[in-house]
């Protein structure tokens with residue numbers, strides 16, 4: 001089902017993001033986690049594309065299995081950096097064939113270590129180019145786009161970044177999902193700025209439970225989001241006293257409080273970056289009035 005049609009009900013929801021495990025031997029365990037999370041009746045489940053070295057074929061296979069085997073409403077992420085029109089058409093045709101109605105249209109990042117990378121096809125330099133292409137060539141597909149409450153790391157300013165978000169919406173984006181953030185005031189200030197700029201589509205907050213201190217520091221270095229200093233101090237203290245388990249417990253508690261506050265203050269729902277871990281997400285959603 002098209003996500004924008006589901007969003008129009010105004011009912012608060014949870015949605016879930018997964019990444020395809022690289023190694024197929026890990027898939028049975030992965031589907032076990034998915035099965036547990038399907039009990040949350042998510043509004044939609046999304047599958048990342050090409051991130052962390054996974055293959056695009058895996059994204060395709062997972063979205064179709066989510067729909068066929070679990071009755072979930074899937075969305076495939078799709079990046080356009082370095083892709084040709086033929087290649088994108090091939091991927092989108094396969095989605096249509098599998099009955100998938102939703103795509104998150106992204107630019108993606110240049111291959112690692114190639115900061116001066118020039119895309120092969122000048123037609124697909126930005127996510128707005130991909131959104132425009134999909135909305136013309138595949139008008140039945142519902143398009144989502146990414147938004148950055150603390151601005152995209154390459155953006156000159158939050159204001160110009162919001163201008164480009166507006167362009168993505170004008171090119172066919174029907175909703176936005178945000179980059180992770182740890183201070184809800186960043187999200188609400190961003191939504192207010194977007195509304196003032198004339199962006200009216202739903203803006204879904206993306207929430208990541210911190211499960212590991214070293215990996216969150218690496219992720220923050222890449223995506224430009226920030227940790228409130230007091231939260232970082234608590235995480236470091238937890239790590240010193242109780243190690244990885246204590247960090248995970250604090251991360252899940254923090255994400256639960258964050259989600260409760262988001263929903264209470266008017267967010268349409270929450271999009272959880274699951275890290276493919278069911279129990280943490282079940283603990284977060286427990287007690288959330290949806």
Ligand SMILES: Cc1cc2nc3c(=O)[nH]c(=O)nc-3n(C[C@H](O)[C@H](O)[C@H](O)COP(=O)(O)OP(=O)(O)OC[C@H]3O[C@@H](n4cnc5c(N)ncnc54)[C@H](O)[C@@H]3O)c2cc1C
Nearest residue numbers: 048049051077106107108126127146152154155161164179
């Ligand atoms: C919810 C979410 C899911 C994600 N999923 C994946 C995934 O599955 N796979 C993956 O590889 N990556 C994923 N990413 C990461 C994403 O690919 C990177 O953040 C990437 O650097 C930017 O993608 P974008 O679609 O936001 O790009 P764009 O919207 O194109 O923006 C990229 C930069 O260019 C600027 N810009 C945009 N349009 C223009 C223009 N017309 N002219 C000049 N400058 C412009 C923007 O201000 C920004 O700084 C995800 C990010 C989010 C928030």
